[in-house]
Amino acid sequence: MPVETIVNDKKGIRKTSSPTKLRIAGVIGESIVDGPGIRYVVFAQGCGHHCPGCHNPQTHSFDGGNLMKIGDILQEIEKKPLLDGITFSGGEPFEQASAFAGLARRVKALHQDRNVFVYTGYTYEEILRYADIRPEWGELLDVADILIDGPFMQEKKSYQLLFRGSSNQRIIDMRQTGRSGRVVLAEV
């Protein structure tokens, strides 16, 4: 049974439903390398990008990992009072966009001060282009405070980059981007 939640975003106040389970490769309860502060990280299972040099090839199969109830993940998150936010990494979170959006909404309903970082191998422009035929992509964009976009590119790899693997990837401030109508990079 999908879970119904009340959403208040740029489309107004409305009811929406989201899947109850996520296929995940794993979680990290308290990470300090997947965004600023202390973060709960959920790694999506399943990714079709197959970036050469990917550090997480075990996350590519769409049949691997474990199916977890979103309610159970939420309970684990609630055991971590010091969190600054949550991060969705991969795998490709946008392949389970509705479920991740549902988790983010439930976290934010409990803790308005916790921010949501979303990694994706798609570019922001690609996500916008296909949001009409994949409306759940818009749903996940709506709850993301920061989007780190684009595939990992081995030739642009650098260990000096904060929160990114390669320099083509951008750290996009989704709130500022939404307000200004152009891509605004975050200062992190």
Ligand code: SF4
């Ligand atoms: S998007 Fe991420 S998980 Fe997927 S292949 Fe590229 S680096 Fe690996």
